Amino acid sequence: MDISLIFKIASIGILLGILNIILDKADKKEFAYITTLVGVVIVFGMVIILISRLFDNIRTIFQLY
Amino acid sequence: MEVVQIVGLGLVATILIVLLRQSDRSDAALLVSVVTGVIIFSMVIDKVKYIIDILSNLSRNANIEFTYFTTILKIIGIAYIVEFGAQISRDAGEESIASKIELGGKVIIMVLSMPILLALMDLILKILP
Numbered sequence: 001m002d003i004s005l006i007f008k009i010a011s012i013g014i015l016l017g018i019l020n021i022i023l024d025k026a027d028k029k030e031f032a033y034i035t036t037l038v039g040v041v042i043v044f045g046m047v048i049i050l051i052s053r054l055f056d057n058i059r060t061i062f063q064l065y
Numbered sequence: 066m067e068v069v070q071i072v073g074l075g076l077v078a079t080i081l082i083v084l085l086r087q088s089d090r091s092d093a094a095l096l097v098s099v100v101t102g103v104i105i106f107s108m109v110i111d112k113v114k115y116i117i118d119i120l121s122n123l124s125r126n127a128n129i130e131f132t133y134f135t136t137i138l139k140i141i142g143i144a145y146i147v148e149f150g151a152q153i154s155r156d157a158g159e160e161s162i163a164s165k166i167e168l169g170g171k172v173i174i175m176v177l178s179m180p181i182l183l184a185l186m187d188l189i190l191k192i193l194p
Contacts (some may be wrong), residue, residue: 009097061113063139
């Protein structure tokens with residue numbers, strides 16, 4: 001299991017925060033919202049694969065069908 | 066040493082989450098905590114499998130009926146999944162969703178344990194004259 005995904009998600013979060021602040025200051029509220037949305041979708045796409053793998057593991061180990 | 070790895074990972078993730086919460090990005094903080102939970106579970110999943118193999122061998126040697134053992138195993142698995150989901154929604158401050166998830170898990174566990182209850186009732190009726 002690679003731990004780098006945690007750092008990846010955290011750095012994407014920090015980057016999004018900075019972008020959000022800059023776009024807010026430049027009076028581009030709608031772009032700030034869109035960047036937030038896109039970032040959340042990208043990160044969630046990474047995480048959902050992990051979650052499905054976890055549920056598959058639990059299902060095979062605890063014999064849930 | 067697996068323990069040191071797990072605790073270190075937890076500490077690093079906690080610091081990252083605090084950092085993200087401070088900069089007002091609680092969505093990313095939530096996802097970091099989910100990924101940390103998944104990674105820690107996948108670190109110990111081999112050990113859990115080893116324990117379950119040993120327990121199933123023991124129950125086979127002790128001539129316990131095997132369906133009871135698999136039922137208990139299923140209940141433990143359901144409890145883990147439900148706890149995982151409920152804890153995530155509780156972290157995000159959605160107390161009501163968390164309690165609904167727990168309610169669903171409890172009902173499903175109840176349904177799974179009904180055959181054991183019926184077997185117990187049969188036993189009691191057999192013992193009684």
